[in-house]
């Protein structure tokens with residue numbers, strides 16, 4: 001069978017893994033097994049999967065709190081991801097970060113950032129390191145359209161444009177920032193115009209087909225790797241769930257949601273595989289295999305050890321305070 005079908009099948013596998021992972025995490029959240037916030041990526045999977053396929057070992061990826069999809073697409077084990085949601089030591093951030101702070105250096109994933117726009121300048125810093133050292137990596141920085149109104153976004157883009165950094169900015173325009181539609185927050189429809197002011201290339205397209213995402217993002221990644229500077233890409237998408245688990249999404253109509261679900265990336269790619277001659281039974285078996293893998297991850301997350309207090313002292317908080325070498329009150333008085 002053609003390699004195009006193999007690629008499509010592998011994309012379908014990863015998208016279905018992300019979808020089932022998040023459906024099960026929503027269920028576990030409702031049962032009180034997951035604390036804190038949980039922002040789902042359901043509907044946006046084709047973007048993470050397409051982008052991950054453009055990158056090489058050593059590249060840097062930064063994402064917002066809506067981070068499960070890209071973490072899994074880059075190769076994080078579902079068990080490590082689910083354990084993190086459950087606050088367990090076997091989690092990708094040893095159970096101390098939770099949903100919004102996934103981290104996986106082995107697979108090039110540098111978080112998982114909760115402050116809107118806060119990671120954009122940090123990502124520019126990673127790209128600066130690659131340029132300064134001539135080490136050849138590319139950085140990819142994801143954010144939502146709401147983030148394009150915030151200071152950290154403009155600071156990061158300004159430096160990236162000025163220094164022609166090897167970075168690709170990916171704006172996942174899912175139409176809403178929490179419950180606010182974009183026309184109430186942005187004077188522009190075409191967000192690439194915001195990046196033009198920082199002297200960088202721009203691109204803009206729909207994000208329900210992972211092959212299209214891969215092809216278009218690859219051009220920007222190649223440009224960055226060749227030393228030709230940054231690109232800003234706006235990808236139109238839609239999240240099928242609320243902003244987070246606590247959002248019933250009453251600000252949009254059922255008919256709008258149903259209309260958008262016609263472009264569900266999983267339905268589209270499964271349909272294309274069947275058109276290419278892949279049997280429905282083969283795809284059903286693939287789905288069952290993934291469902292079993294996710295069930296296993298949930299079981300593992302439920303049974304494994306909780307996060308450990310001593311890890312918090314040596315990682316999240318300054319160790320010298322933890323060990324009593326420095327008195328926190330004295331330090332803050334100094």
Ligand SMILES: Cc1ncc(C[n+]2csc(CCOP(=O)(O)OP(=O)(O)O)c2C)c(N)n1
Nearest residue numbers: 066114115116144145146147174176177178
């Ligand atoms: C600096 C800051 N302000 C406000 C918030 C609260 N907040 C969390 S998500 C969000 C909306 C962001 O929307 P967008 O950038 O479009 O991303 P999406 O959630 O749609 O992926 C806001 C305002 C925050 N986390 N950080």
